[in-house]
Amino acid sequence: MASFEEFANTRLPALLRMATAICNDPILGEDVLQEVLIKAHRHWSHIQDLDRPESYLRRMLVNESVSQRRRSTRMRPTADLPDAADPADPTGQQADREALRLEIERLPRRQQVVLALRYYGGLSDAEIAETLDCPPGTVRSLASRALATLRITAVAGLIGSEEVAR
Amino acid sequence: MTRTEADLREHYATLADAVTEGGERRARELIGRLSLAEPRRRPRRRRTVVALASVVALGGGLATAAAAGVPVVPSAVSRALGWDDPVPGAYNARPDTAQRVLTTTLPDGRAMDLWFAKASHGGYCVAALLARSPGHRPSADDLSGGSATDGQDEAGGGCGGPIGSRWWRTFGAERVSAGNAAGDTFIVHVPGARRVQLAFPDGSRQDLPLADDWTAGWLPAARVRRHPMLIGYDAAGHEIGRIRPF
Numbered sequence: 001m002a003s004f005e006e007f008a009n010t011r012l013p014a015l016l017r018m019a020t021a022i023c024n025d026p027i028l029g030e031d032v033l034q035e036v037l038i039k040a041h042r043h044w045s046h047i048q049d050l051d052r053p054e055s056y057l058r059r060m061l062v063n064e065s066v067s068q069r070r071r072s073t074r075m076r077p078t079a080d081l082p083d084a085a086d087p088a089d090p091t092g093q094q095a096d097r098e099a100l101r102l103e104i105e106r107l108p109r110r111q112q113v114v115l116a117l118r119y120y121g122g123l124s125d126a127e128i129a130e131t132l133d134c135p136p137g138t139v140r141s142l143a144s145r146a147l148a149t150l151r152i153t154a155v156a157g158l159i160g161s162e163e164v165a166r
Numbered sequence: 167m168t169r170t171e172a173d174l175r176e177h178y179a180t181l182a183d184a185v186t187e188g189g190e191r192r193a194r195e196l197i198g199r200l201s202l203a204e205p206r207r208r209p210r211r212r213r214t215v216v217a218l219a220s221v222v223a224l225g226g227g228l229a230t231a232a233a234a235g236v237p238v239v240p241s242a243v244s245r246a247l248g249w250d251d252p253v254p255g256a257y258n259a260r261p262d263t264a265q266r267v268l269t270t271t272l273p274d275g276r277a278m279d280l281w282f283a284k285a286s287h288g289g290y291c292v293a294a295l296l297a298r299s300p301g302h303r304p305s306a307d308d309l310s311g312g313s314a315t316d317g318q319d320e321a322g323g324g325c326g327g328p329i330g331s332r333w334w335r336t337f338g339a340e341r342v343s344a345g346n347a348a349g350d351t352f353i354v355h356v357p358g359a360r361r362v363q364l365a366f367p368d369g370s371r372q373d374l375p376l377a378d379d380w381t382a383g384w385l386p387a388a389r390v391r392r393h394p395m396l397i398g399y400d401a402a403g404h405e406i407g408r409i410r411p412f
Contacts, residue, residue: 005201012193017182024181030189034196035326041200067257067289068324100169100177119171120178152169 004044008037011054018058021120022065022113024104032068036060058121059131066109103150111146114139239264242321243281246293257289257325268377272344272384275300280353280382285325293323294351294382296342322351334398334409342384349386352411356381359398359406366394385412 002010019036020029040047040057047053104112110132117123117131125143129136239261247259263284270278279295297303298319320342336354343349356362357379364372366389374381374396385394390412397408 003201005197008197009194012190012197013185016185016190016193020182020185021178026181026184026186026189029185030192033193037193037196037200064326067326097177097180100173101181104177115174116178119174120182147171150169150174152171152174 002048004041004048007048007053008040011057015054015057015061018116018121019061019065021116022061023068024101024112024116028065028068032061032064035064035068039064055127055131058117059133062113062117062131065113100150107146107149111142111149114142115146118143239281240295240319240321242319243279243293243295243323246295246321246323247281247283247291248325257285257287257291259283259285259291259325267380268375268382270375270383272296272342273347273386274344276344277303278351278382278384280377280380281323282378282380288328289325290328291323291325292353292380293321294353296320334407336409336411344384344386347386349384350390350412351382351384353380353382354396354409354411355379356396356398356407356409358400360401361399361403363397363399364394364411365397366392368392 008015015036016029016033019033020026023029023032036057039060047056050056104115107115113132114128117128118125123131125136125139128139132139243264244261247261247264249259249261260283265282266279267282268280270280272278276299277297279297281293281295283291285291296319302319334354334356336352342351354362356376359376359379359381362374362376362381364374364383364385366372372394374383381396393410393412395408396411398406400406
Protein backbone atom coordinates (compact mmCIF):
# COMPACT_ATOMS: atom_id res chain seq x y z
CA MET A 1 0.00 0.00 0.00
CA ALA A 2 1.63 3.26 -1.11
CA SER A 3 2.10 6.00 1.43
CA PHE A 4 0.60 9.39 0.68
CA GLU A 5 4.06 10.83 0.03
CA GLU A 6 5.03 8.03 -2.32
CA PHE A 7 1.77 8.18 -4.27
CA ALA A 8 1.65 11.97 -4.49
CA ASN A 9 5.27 12.36 -5.55
CA THR A 10 4.95 9.67 -8.19
CA ARG A 11 1.76 11.03 -9.69
CA LEU A 12 2.47 14.72 -9.15
CA PRO A 13 3.47 15.72 -12.71
CA ALA A 14 0.42 14.02 -14.21
CA LEU A 15 -1.90 15.46 -11.57
CA LEU A 16 -0.51 18.96 -12.04
CA ARG A 17 -0.97 18.82 -15.80
CA MET A 18 -4.48 17.44 -15.38
CA ALA A 19 -5.36 20.20 -12.90
CA THR A 20 -4.02 22.78 -15.34
CA ALA A 21 -6.13 21.37 -18.16
CA ILE A 22 -9.27 21.15 -16.03
CA CYS A 23 -8.82 24.74 -14.83
CA ASN A 24 -7.71 25.98 -18.26
CA ASP A 25 -5.06 27.96 -16.38
CA PRO A 26 -1.63 26.90 -14.98
CA ILE A 27 -1.77 29.18 -11.93
CA LEU A 28 -5.27 28.15 -10.94
CA GLY A 29 -4.38 24.53 -11.65
CA GLU A 30 -1.53 24.74 -9.16
CA ASP A 31 -3.82 26.25 -6.51
CA VAL A 32 -6.47 23.60 -7.07
CA LEU A 33 -3.96 20.75 -6.91
CA GLN A 34 -2.55 22.05 -3.63
CA GLU A 35 -6.03 22.14 -2.10
CA VAL A 36 -6.65 18.60 -3.31
CA LEU A 37 -3.34 17.35 -1.91
CA ILE A 38 -4.18 18.79 1.50
CA LYS A 39 -7.59 17.10 1.50
CA ALA A 40 -6.21 13.85 0.10
CA HIS A 41 -3.59 13.73 2.85
CA ARG A 42 -6.30 14.24 5.46
CA HIS A 43 -8.33 11.33 4.09
CA TRP A 44 -5.49 9.14 2.86
CA SER A 45 -6.41 6.19 5.05
CA HIS A 46 -9.68 6.00 3.13
CA ILE A 47 -8.32 6.86 -0.33
CA GLN A 48 -5.47 4.37 -0.26
CA ASP A 49 -7.96 1.51 0.13
CA LEU A 50 -9.80 2.43 -3.08
CA ASP A 51 -9.27 0.42 -6.24
CA ARG A 52 -8.32 3.52 -8.22
CA PRO A 53 -7.03 6.30 -5.99
CA GLU A 54 -6.00 8.34 -9.02
CA SER A 55 -9.57 8.39 -10.33
CA TYR A 56 -10.71 9.57 -6.93
CA LEU A 57 -8.16 12.39 -6.96
CA ARG A 58 -9.25 13.35 -10.46
CA ARG A 59 -12.78 13.68 -9.14
CA MET A 60 -11.47 15.79 -6.28
CA LEU A 61 -9.68 18.02 -8.81
CA VAL A 62 -12.90 18.54 -10.72
CA ASN A 63 -14.93 19.37 -7.60
CA GLU A 64 -12.24 21.70 -6.30
CA SER A 65 -11.92 23.50 -9.61
CA VAL A 66 -15.67 24.09 -9.67
CA SER A 67 -15.58 25.34 -6.10
CA GLN A 68 -12.68 27.69 -6.66
CA ARG A 69 -13.86 29.31 -9.81
CA ARG A 70 -17.20 29.51 -11.43
CA ARG A 71 -17.67 30.67 -14.95
CA SER A 72 -19.62 33.79 -14.18
CA THR A 73 -17.29 34.99 -11.46
CA ARG A 74 -14.01 35.50 -13.23
CA MET A 75 -12.68 39.02 -13.01
CA ARG A 76 -11.35 40.05 -16.32
CA PRO A 77 -8.66 42.55 -17.24
CA THR A 78 -10.13 45.76 -18.52
CA ALA A 79 -7.14 46.99 -20.46
CA ASP A 80 -7.72 47.43 -24.18
CA LEU A 81 -6.25 44.87 -26.49
CA PRO A 82 -3.66 46.21 -28.96
CA ASP A 83 -4.99 46.82 -32.46
CA ALA A 84 -1.80 46.07 -34.31
CA ALA A 85 -0.53 42.55 -34.89
CA ASP A 86 2.09 41.37 -32.45
CA PRO A 87 5.47 41.39 -34.30
CA ALA A 88 6.54 38.39 -32.24
CA ASP A 89 3.53 36.43 -33.51
CA PRO A 90 3.29 37.27 -37.23
CA THR A 91 1.13 34.26 -38.12
CA GLY A 92 -1.28 34.95 -35.30
CA GLN A 93 -0.99 31.41 -33.91
CA GLN A 94 -0.37 32.63 -30.40
CA ALA A 95 -3.29 35.02 -30.64
CA ASP A 96 -5.53 32.20 -31.90
CA ARG A 97 -4.51 30.00 -28.99
CA GLU A 98 -5.23 32.76 -26.50
CA ALA A 99 -8.58 33.44 -28.15
CA LEU A 100 -9.48 29.76 -27.81
CA ARG A 101 -8.37 29.74 -24.17
CA LEU A 102 -10.58 32.73 -23.41
CA GLU A 103 -13.54 31.22 -25.21
CA ILE A 104 -13.15 28.01 -23.21
CA GLU A 105 -12.94 30.09 -20.03
CA ARG A 106 -16.32 31.61 -20.82
CA LEU A 107 -17.99 28.20 -21.10
CA PRO A 108 -19.98 26.88 -18.12
CA ARG A 109 -17.67 25.06 -15.73
CA ARG A 110 -18.99 21.59 -16.35
CA GLN A 111 -18.59 22.03 -20.11
CA GLN A 112 -14.99 23.12 -19.52
CA VAL A 113 -14.36 20.05 -17.39
CA VAL A 114 -15.83 17.71 -20.00
CA LEU A 115 -13.59 19.18 -22.71
CA ALA A 116 -10.48 18.88 -20.55
CA LEU A 117 -11.19 15.30 -19.52
CA ARG A 118 -11.98 14.27 -23.07
CA TYR A 119 -9.38 16.16 -25.09
CA TYR A 120 -6.55 16.21 -22.57
CA GLY A 121 -7.31 13.27 -20.32
CA GLY A 122 -8.45 11.04 -23.17
CA LEU A 123 -11.28 9.71 -21.01
CA SER A 124 -14.31 7.97 -22.47
CA ASP A 125 -17.75 9.46 -21.94
CA ALA A 126 -18.46 6.72 -19.40
CA GLU A 127 -15.33 7.61 -17.43
CA ILE A 128 -16.18 11.31 -17.56
CA ALA A 129 -19.71 10.53 -16.42
CA GLU A 130 -18.31 8.63 -13.45
CA THR A 131 -16.04 11.54 -12.60
CA LEU A 132 -18.86 14.08 -12.83
CA ASP A 133 -21.39 11.75 -11.21
CA CYS A 134 -23.88 12.11 -14.06
CA PRO A 135 -25.26 9.93 -16.88
CA PRO A 136 -23.11 9.50 -20.04
CA GLY A 137 -25.85 11.21 -22.02
CA THR A 138 -25.32 14.35 -19.99
CA VAL A 139 -21.63 14.22 -20.82
CA ARG A 140 -22.38 13.97 -24.52
CA SER A 141 -24.82 16.84 -24.25
CA LEU A 142 -22.33 19.03 -22.38
CA ALA A 143 -19.62 18.25 -24.92
CA SER A 144 -21.91 18.90 -27.84
CA ARG A 145 -22.94 22.29 -26.49
CA ALA A 146 -19.35 23.25 -25.73
CA LEU A 147 -18.17 22.30 -29.22
CA ALA A 148 -21.04 24.22 -30.77
CA THR A 149 -20.17 27.32 -28.77
CA LEU A 150 -16.54 27.01 -29.83
CA ARG A 151 -17.66 26.43 -33.43
CA ILE A 152 -15.91 23.09 -33.60
CA THR A 153 -17.40 20.35 -35.71
CA ALA A 154 -17.04 17.05 -33.96
CA VAL A 155 -16.03 14.00 -35.94
CA ALA A 156 -18.82 11.44 -35.91
CA GLY A 157 -17.92 8.58 -33.64
CA LEU A 158 -16.06 10.76 -31.18
CA ILE A 159 -19.31 12.03 -29.83
CA GLY A 160 -22.74 10.53 -30.33
CA SER A 161 -24.04 11.08 -33.86
CA GLU A 162 -27.40 12.07 -32.46
CA GLU A 163 -25.78 14.90 -30.57
CA VAL A 164 -23.76 16.02 -33.59
CA ALA A 165 -26.88 16.20 -35.70
CA ARG A 166 -28.58 18.65 -33.34
CA MET B 167 -12.43 30.84 -37.91
CA THR B 168 -12.53 27.11 -38.55
CA ARG B 169 -11.48 24.95 -35.67
CA THR B 170 -11.23 21.23 -35.22
CA GLU B 171 -10.96 18.83 -32.34
CA ALA B 172 -7.25 18.65 -33.12
CA ASP B 173 -7.02 22.33 -32.16
CA LEU B 174 -8.58 21.50 -28.82
CA ARG B 175 -6.10 18.70 -28.20
CA GLU B 176 -3.23 21.00 -29.14
CA HIS B 177 -4.62 23.69 -26.84
CA TYR B 178 -4.65 21.35 -23.85
CA ALA B 179 -1.25 19.90 -24.68
CA THR B 180 0.22 23.41 -24.87
CA LEU B 181 -1.49 24.38 -21.65
CA ALA B 182 -0.17 21.31 -19.84
CA ASP B 183 3.32 22.11 -21.11
CA ALA B 184 2.98 25.51 -19.45
CA VAL B 185 3.21 23.82 -16.06
CA THR B 186 6.31 25.31 -14.55
CA GLU B 187 9.12 23.77 -12.59
CA GLY B 188 8.22 26.24 -9.87
CA GLY B 189 4.69 24.88 -9.67
CA GLU B 190 5.94 21.32 -9.37
CA ARG B 191 8.54 22.31 -6.78
CA ARG B 192 5.95 24.10 -4.67
CA ALA B 193 3.66 21.09 -4.81
CA ARG B 194 6.50 18.75 -3.80
CA GLU B 195 7.33 21.02 -0.90
CA LEU B 196 3.72 20.85 0.19
CA ILE B 197 3.73 17.06 -0.03
CA GLY B 198 6.87 17.02 2.10
CA ARG B 199 5.31 19.26 4.73
CA LEU B 200 2.10 17.23 4.79
CA SER B 201 4.02 14.00 5.16
CA LEU B 202 6.04 15.39 8.04
CA ALA B 203 3.02 16.77 9.84
CA GLU B 204 1.52 14.09 12.05
CA PRO B 205 -2.05 14.77 13.10
CA ARG B 206 -1.93 16.72 16.34
CA ARG B 207 -3.55 14.99 19.26
CA ARG B 208 -5.02 17.39 21.76
CA PRO B 209 -7.34 16.79 24.66
CA ARG B 210 -10.88 16.73 23.39
CA ARG B 211 -11.93 19.54 25.69
CA ARG B 212 -9.32 21.91 24.30
CA ARG B 213 -10.31 21.10 20.76
CA THR B 214 -13.88 21.96 21.63
CA VAL B 215 -12.80 25.27 23.11
CA VAL B 216 -10.76 26.13 20.03
CA ALA B 217 -13.65 25.18 17.76
CA LEU B 218 -16.08 27.23 19.81
CA ALA B 219 -13.72 30.19 19.81
CA SER B 220 -13.53 30.02 16.04
CA VAL B 221 -17.27 29.89 15.70
CA VAL B 222 -17.72 32.78 18.11
CA ALA B 223 -15.07 34.85 16.31
CA LEU B 224 -16.68 34.22 12.96
CA GLY B 225 -20.16 34.56 14.33
CA GLY B 226 -19.45 38.00 15.73
CA GLY B 227 -19.43 39.53 12.32
CA LEU B 228 -22.29 37.43 11.12
CA ALA B 229 -24.42 38.40 14.07
CA THR B 230 -24.08 42.01 13.06
CA ALA B 231 -25.46 41.23 9.64
CA ALA B 232 -28.15 38.99 11.05
CA ALA B 233 -29.25 41.68 13.46
CA ALA B 234 -30.00 43.93 10.54
CA GLY B 235 -32.06 41.19 8.90
CA VAL B 236 -31.22 39.15 5.85
CA PRO B 237 -28.05 40.63 4.34
CA VAL B 238 -28.54 42.60 1.17
CA VAL B 239 -25.98 41.17 -1.18
CA PRO B 240 -25.13 42.72 -4.56
CA SER B 241 -26.11 40.32 -7.31
CA ALA B 242 -22.55 40.33 -8.64
CA VAL B 243 -21.45 38.84 -5.33
CA SER B 244 -24.21 36.25 -5.23
CA ARG B 245 -23.19 35.11 -8.68
CA ALA B 246 -19.54 35.10 -7.68
CA LEU B 247 -20.40 32.88 -4.74
CA GLY B 248 -22.42 30.64 -7.01
CA TRP B 249 -25.83 30.78 -5.33
CA ASP B 250 -27.54 30.44 -8.67
CA ASP B 251 -25.51 27.40 -9.61
CA PRO B 252 -24.89 25.06 -6.67
CA VAL B 253 -22.74 22.09 -7.57
CA PRO B 254 -23.44 18.70 -5.97
CA GLY B 255 -20.53 17.58 -3.84
CA ALA B 256 -18.75 20.93 -3.99
CA TYR B 257 -18.56 23.69 -1.42
CA ASN B 258 -21.60 25.89 -1.90
CA ALA B 259 -22.10 29.25 -0.19
CA ARG B 260 -24.86 29.73 2.36
CA PRO B 261 -26.61 33.02 1.46
CA ASP B 262 -27.81 33.69 5.02
CA THR B 263 -24.22 33.92 6.22
CA ALA B 264 -22.95 36.44 3.66
CA GLN B 265 -21.37 39.57 5.02
CA ARG B 266 -19.13 42.33 3.76
CA VAL B 267 -16.02 42.16 5.89
CA LEU B 268 -14.03 45.11 4.60
CA THR B 269 -13.82 47.81 1.98
CA THR B 270 -10.72 49.25 0.41
CA THR B 271 -10.13 51.68 -2.43
CA LEU B 272 -8.27 51.14 -5.69
CA PRO B 273 -5.95 53.86 -7.01
CA ASP B 274 -8.59 54.96 -9.51
CA GLY B 275 -11.03 55.62 -6.68
CA ARG B 276 -13.22 52.56 -7.13
CA ALA B 277 -14.26 50.73 -4.00
CA MET B 278 -13.35 47.08 -3.57
CA ASP B 279 -15.45 45.13 -1.08
CA LEU B 280 -14.48 41.76 0.34
CA TRP B 281 -17.43 39.46 1.01
CA PHE B 282 -17.37 36.28 3.05
CA ALA B 283 -19.91 33.48 3.44
CA LYS B 284 -19.89 30.12 5.12
CA ALA B 285 -20.19 27.15 2.79
CA SER B 286 -21.64 23.69 2.99
CA HIS B 287 -19.52 20.93 4.53
CA GLY B 288 -17.66 23.40 6.75
CA GLY B 289 -16.08 25.30 3.88
CA TYR B 290 -16.05 28.99 3.17
CA CYS B 291 -16.44 31.35 0.23
CA VAL B 292 -14.91 34.74 -0.44
CA ALA B 293 -15.60 37.24 -3.19
CA ALA B 294 -14.06 40.57 -4.12
CA LEU B 295 -16.45 43.10 -5.61
CA LEU B 296 -15.21 46.07 -7.61
CA ALA B 297 -17.53 49.02 -8.11
CA ARG B 298 -18.00 50.05 -11.73
CA SER B 299 -16.89 53.62 -11.10
CA PRO B 300 -15.54 55.87 -8.34
CA GLY B 301 -18.27 56.82 -5.92
CA HIS B 302 -20.64 54.10 -7.11
CA ARG B 303 -21.91 51.63 -4.51
CA PRO B 304 -23.10 48.29 -5.87
CA SER B 305 -26.60 47.36 -4.78
CA ALA B 306 -28.61 44.19 -4.89
CA ASP B 307 -30.35 45.39 -8.05
CA ASP B 308 -27.19 45.88 -10.07
CA LEU B 309 -26.55 43.79 -13.11
CA SER B 310 -23.54 41.61 -12.68
CA GLY B 311 -21.09 39.30 -14.28
CA GLY B 312 -19.67 41.68 -16.83
CA SER B 313 -16.41 43.55 -16.92
CA ALA B 314 -15.94 47.16 -15.93
CA THR B 315 -15.89 48.10 -19.59
CA ASP B 316 -19.52 46.97 -19.79
CA GLY B 317 -20.40 49.56 -17.16
CA GLN B 318 -21.14 46.84 -14.63
CA ASP B 319 -19.75 45.91 -11.28
CA GLU B 320 -17.23 43.08 -11.23
CA ALA B 321 -16.98 40.29 -8.75
CA GLY B 322 -14.64 37.34 -8.55
CA GLY B 323 -14.33 34.64 -5.98
CA GLY B 324 -15.06 31.09 -5.09
CA CYS B 325 -15.27 28.55 -2.33
CA GLY B 326 -12.86 26.22 -0.61
CA GLY B 327 -12.47 23.82 2.25
CA PRO B 328 -12.57 24.61 5.95
CA ILE B 329 -10.09 27.19 7.12
CA GLY B 330 -8.32 26.52 10.36
CA SER B 331 -8.40 29.04 13.17
CA ARG B 332 -4.64 29.52 12.81
CA TRP B 333 -4.07 28.83 9.14
CA TRP B 334 -2.82 31.71 7.02
CA ARG B 335 -3.55 31.44 3.36
CA THR B 336 -3.99 33.51 0.25
CA PHE B 337 -7.01 33.34 -1.97
CA GLY B 338 -8.11 34.56 -5.32
CA ALA B 339 -5.45 36.79 -6.81
CA GLU B 340 -6.99 38.24 -9.95
CA ARG B 341 -5.67 40.51 -12.68
CA VAL B 342 -7.69 43.72 -12.60
CA SER B 343 -6.99 47.10 -14.14
CA ALA B 344 -7.35 50.26 -12.11
CA GLY B 345 -7.37 53.34 -14.27
CA ASN B 346 -4.46 52.92 -16.67
CA ALA B 347 -2.54 50.47 -14.49
CA ALA B 348 -2.79 46.69 -14.58
CA GLY B 349 -2.39 44.90 -11.30
CA ASP B 350 -3.49 42.02 -9.12
CA THR B 351 -6.00 41.85 -6.33
CA PHE B 352 -5.25 39.73 -3.29
CA ILE B 353 -7.27 38.26 -0.44
CA VAL B 354 -5.50 36.77 2.55
CA HIS B 355 -6.81 35.03 5.65
CA VAL B 356 -4.63 36.15 8.58
CA PRO B 357 -6.14 34.72 11.78
CA GLY B 358 -4.79 36.34 14.92
CA ALA B 359 -3.29 39.40 13.23
CA ARG B 360 -4.18 42.81 14.60
CA ARG B 361 -2.18 44.70 12.00
CA VAL B 362 -0.94 43.64 8.56
CA GLN B 363 1.58 45.17 6.21
CA LEU B 364 3.13 44.44 2.85
CA ALA B 365 6.94 44.54 3.09
CA PHE B 366 8.88 45.19 -0.12
CA PRO B 367 12.51 44.23 -0.84
CA ASP B 368 13.55 47.90 -0.77
CA GLY B 369 12.38 48.15 2.84
CA SER B 370 9.20 50.10 2.16
CA ARG B 371 6.01 49.05 3.94
CA GLN B 372 2.35 49.41 3.11
CA ASP B 373 -0.41 49.08 5.70
CA LEU B 374 -3.42 47.02 4.70
CA PRO B 375 -7.05 47.01 5.85
CA LEU B 376 -7.95 44.24 8.26
CA ALA B 377 -11.32 42.93 9.45
CA ASP B 378 -12.51 39.63 10.90
CA ASP B 379 -9.13 37.98 10.19
CA TRP B 380 -9.20 38.94 6.51
CA THR B 381 -7.24 41.47 4.50
CA ALA B 382 -7.52 42.37 0.84
CA GLY B 383 -6.17 44.88 -1.62
CA TRP B 384 -4.75 45.60 -5.04
CA LEU B 385 -1.21 46.23 -6.24
CA PRO B 386 0.04 47.49 -9.61
CA ALA B 387 1.88 44.87 -11.65
CA ALA B 388 5.25 46.53 -11.14
CA ARG B 389 4.95 46.10 -7.38
CA VAL B 390 3.51 42.59 -7.68
CA ARG B 391 6.68 41.59 -9.54
CA ARG B 392 8.72 42.65 -6.52
CA HIS B 393 7.11 39.80 -4.58
CA PRO B 394 6.26 41.61 -1.37
CA MET B 395 5.84 39.69 1.86
CA LEU B 396 2.65 40.12 3.87
CA ILE B 397 3.52 40.31 7.57
CA GLY B 398 1.06 40.18 10.44
CA TYR B 399 1.47 41.43 13.99
CA ASP B 400 -0.37 40.80 17.23
CA ALA B 401 -1.76 43.49 19.52
CA ALA B 402 1.64 43.94 21.15
CA GLY B 403 3.31 44.56 17.79
CA HIS B 404 5.09 41.22 17.64
CA GLU B 405 5.27 39.49 14.28
CA ILE B 406 3.06 36.40 14.31
CA GLY B 407 3.16 35.28 10.70
CA ARG B 408 4.13 36.03 7.14
CA ILE B 409 2.99 34.85 3.74
CA ARG B 410 3.51 35.86 0.11
CA PRO B 411 0.17 37.01 -1.29
CA PHE B 412 1.18 36.52 -4.93
